Amino acid sequence: MGKVRLFKTPEYSVKQPPDPVVCKPPANGILCAPSASGKTVLLVSMILAQYRGCFERIYIFSPSVEVDSAWQPVKEYIRDELGVNTDREQCWWEDWDEGALRKIIADQKRITQKSKELGLKKLYSVLVVLDDHADNAAVHRKTGDGVLDTLFIRGRHFCINTWVSTQKLRLMSSAVRVNVMFYAVFRLRNQLELDALVEELSAMLPKETLYAMYEEATREPYSFWFVNLRAPKEDMFWVRFDRKCCTTTTGVYDPSRHWPPPQRPRQVSEESATSEFSARRTGIFRRRRKLMVSLYVDSRMRTQGTDSDFSFDIGESVHIQSGAKLAVYKVRIADAFLSTDRGTFLYWEDEVAGTLHYAELPVGAYTGPRLAAWISSNFAAATYTAETNELDVTYDGVRLILNDAELRQRFPGTGSYPPGASPSKPLSINHLLGPSYLTGSVQRFVFVTMNPYSELYLRCPSLANGETTVGPLGHDILCKVVVSKGVGHVMEAETSEGHWVQLHGPITLRHLRFKLTDYQGNVVNTRGTSPAEPAAPDPEPAATPLPAPAQPSEPSVVPAPEPPQPKRRGRPPGSKNKPKPAPPTVAVVAEPPKAPPTAAPAPAQPSEPPAAPQQQPTEPVRMTPSEARHARHLSRADRFHELLLRNTMDL
Structure with missing residues (x-):
């Protein structure tokens, strides 16, 4: 197999910064933070401290460059140390000037090309700073053809360093984010911005580690997380420019890996009396959770x-x-x-008379041929084509089937609709028929479905x-x-x-x-x-049958009054409440002379009540309140007549 061969080419370089932590130029970087977080202060510090003496020209595009006093040291540095006559050569712009920026790119391309032709090894390097242009749509273009995309894609070939200070990382196009060489991120207020940044860096380290680094670096006020993407992984992440972030995951439990987690090293002193207990595994990994x-x-x-x-x-x-x-x-x-669950009515309009008519489809599950057969028998000849799932209905130039939208438009009133239907809810079968159009003498429904x-x-x-x-x-x-x-x-x-x-x-x-x-x-x-559905009502309790009224001519069938209960409430006969006259049923029994001859044993009945108390049940009788009141009334009369009969028998 062939190997990749390296051919000798001329080597060129630019001035490098004295600080080994920062990204080596030419470099494109983004400083991301909300307003008043320290972005401008960091830009000035990088120009005058970390990258001091690295650039031949510094160009600043910022709406606040004239009013923000933080830029004054940079202006003096351009005039005094770089020796630029700012009256003749413009180095900062308050308004966005894409033409001036493109001229800078063209001039720098020509200078770099000429320097290489002359055999110079140290090339001419410039810095372009874009600050506070997050609200300018002309700067941030998503199409990828903006001047900012050109700087990030080809600027390093022309020895152009581009630094962008922004409040929103997601405003940058994908071409810009892919070509970033360093980030300086302050404490963000939007979780989506942080997620977007971590997503850009997720190929370097796990997201959990990146989130932890960000929290560590931005814990202090005005602190920032510096990410140098051109450095090795172990030198890539920094807290400001002071110290590295931990990039190793040794001893850190990753939930996505297999169980058990790695054993943490013992951290106990030699004199500790509890070292044996501290050596045990903590219970956090043994605790079962209800997942x-x-x-x-x-x-x-x-x-x-x-x-x-x-x-x-x-x-x-x-x-x-x-x-x-x-x-x-x-x-x-x-x-x-069923096919008719959403509606059962087929509506059509008589276009000559301007009236609405309808037919009701019987409830059931239909197929295309069955629906066509019903339309043929209730409206007009219809045929169903299974190959194309179309339904053709004969159109005679007068009767036209309407869909729901046409119903609401042509017949907004409710007078022409069947009971239970309305213009807003016509209960039609248009969910089965679907859209239609007229072709010749046929109204064709192009997609028929039988599922409601x-x-x-x-x-x-x-x-x-x-x-x-x-x-x-x-x-x-x-x-x-x-x-x-x-x-x-x-x-x-x-x-x-x-x-x-x-x-x-x-x-x-x-x-x-x-x-x-x-x-x-x-x-x-x-x-x-x-x-x-109405629930079956509970059966009503049967009415208690009342005794038939007594007849004077039949005293033998007259029910005798119930004997008094052992403990009845009421006043004794000698109280101020005078006894009421006896009811007719009792009067018939109490007068022996008036009884017919066949009822001769009847007068002996009054002697039976004294023996009644011995036949009372041992348990009290349960009565309704109305029955109890009626019994009390009878009890008062019974006691009076019982006393009267006893006196009569004694005589």
């Missing part, structure tokens, strides 16, 4: 609602303190959707949120279910790979509300038990 909680939901175990819109009781409260990630691993739904839904959405407002799910479909979507096979099949779906729903703690979950809807948010019909 996942599984929740199985079945609509048949719902507490209320239907199969497609129900509330579910977990059975216990699940408390999440610091937040969690949620994913749906499996959803199984039976496809019980193409996709469904599982929603739960308690779990989903607007942070992870956005868009016009809503923020409560957990999972999307694709309907593709037809009636009778079981559909299975799960959360898209890599998609997690964020749950922010603290949150307590107990009752969850799930809905299965179409793309418009309408709950679909899964042919399950619906709560709208």
Whole structure:
């Protein structure tokens, strides 16, 4: 195999800085920090200290170069040490001048080319500084053809050093970021800016290490993280220009690697009495954490609602303190959707009379030929072509089938629609027919589908949120279910790979509300038990039959009054409440002369009540409040008549 050969070429160099930490010129760099973080101070320091004497010319493009006193030492350095007559040669610009910058590039290209032709080994080097131009769209172009892209891509070949001071790293084009040779990053306020920077450097070290370096370097006020991409990896990352950041990961546990983590070295003193205990492994790696909680939901175990819109009781409260990630691993739904679930009416317009007519499609699951047969028998001749999935309906120049948009436009009133339909919700079968156009004497529907839904959405407002799910479909979507096979099949779906729903703690979950809807948010019909169906009412308690009224001519069938209970409430007969007259049923029994001859034994009945108390049950009789009141009234009358009969028998 052939090897790469190095051919001898002339070597050229430019003046190098005395500080070994900074990036060797020619170098392109970015200083990134919010306002008032110290970017201009660092630029001035690099020009007058770290890179002092390295550049033959210094060109500054900054809107604040005339008003910011921090640039005054640089102006004096250009005049005094570089010997530039700034009255004749302009070296700083307050306004953006792309023409002047392109002239600098052209002049420097010509100078470098001429120097090489003359055999000079030390080339002429210049510095271009762009400061505070983050708000200028002419500077930062995403198309890649801006002058800033030219400087970062080809500037080093012309010995041009370009330093850009910006508040937002993401304003830079990809061509600029790829050709950066050093970064100076202060404490950022936007996490996206930091993530963008770490992403640019992630090929050097793991992201966790880079984040840790950034935190270490920017911990102090006005401190910055210096990254020299032209240096070896061990000399690449610095805290300011003072000390290196730790680039080794020895002894640092990486969660992505295999278990167990590396053993940390013992750090105990020789006199420590607890060295034996400190040598043991800490319990942080042995502690088991509850990493996942599984929740199985079945609509048949719902507490209320239907199969497609129900509330579910977990059975216990699940408390999440610091937040969690949620994913749906499996959803199984039976496809019980009929073609007519979203509507059953076919609308057409009589273009001569300007009237609206309709026909109702019977409920069911249809195929293309069956739908064409129904249209032929209820509207006009129709044919279905399976090869192209088209439906042709004969057009006679008078009757035209309308879609939902045409219905709302031509018939905005509700008088012409069937009961339950309206212009905003016509309940039509246009979801089956699809779009159409007229061709000759045929109205052709170019794409016919017999499924009422193409996709469904599982929603739960308690779990989903607007942070992870956005868009016009809503923020409560957990999972999307694709309907593709037809009636009778079981559909299975799960959360898209890599998609997690964020749950922010603290949150307590107990009752969850799930809905299965179409793309418009309408709950679909899964042919399950619906709560709208009237529940079977509980049977009313049977009325207690009342005794038939007593007849005076039949005293033997008159029910005798119940004997008094052992402990009845009420006043004794001698109280101020006078006894009431006896009811007619008792009066018939109490008058023996008026009894018919056949009822001779009747007068002996009054002697039976004294023996009644011995036959009372040992347990009290349970009565309703109305029965108790009635019994009290009878008891008062019974005691009076009982006393009267006793006195009569004694006589």
